[in-house]
Amino acid sequence: MANVFSGEAKSKGNKITQHHVETQVLTLNYIQTNQYQFSIPSYQRPYVWPDEAVLKLFNDINDARLAEEPNYFIGTVLTSVELNEDGNGIYELIDGQQRTTTLMLIALAFKIAKVDSAIADIAAFKKQPRLQFTIRESSTALIR
DSSP states (O other): OOEEEEEEEEETTTEEEEEEEEEOOOOOOHHHHTTTTTOOTTTOOOOOHHHHHHHHHHHHHHHHHHHTTOOOOOOOOOEEEEEEETEEEEEEEOOOOOHHHHHHHHHHHHTTOOOOOOHHHHHHHTTEESSSEESSSSHHHOOO
């Protein structure tokens, strides 16, 4: 399901760039099938989620799994799409970076532990972490 808003804004008679806003409900399967990649821009704060927040997210997801809920809403994530040299979209995380990083760390842990789950399958894209850190090579190297 996608909602799209497009429009032009005007300021004192000057035309300002056109904006396009789209909302989507993303599933792990959709991210995998459509080859989504994510990037955390250098202006974002470092990863600072405390252990309690990570455990709460993990337990909430596990509770939804045990209740056999078909989907679990993890919150809103705001992105801006940029195209890489191959023409693939890389979604720059503007909001939801801490949650997305946590999910990718869980995905990587599941992949390394060989846990058979959908989240383990999204950990990597073309043999690289699906989540990249712009300019912070030391951060990206930590999750390789």
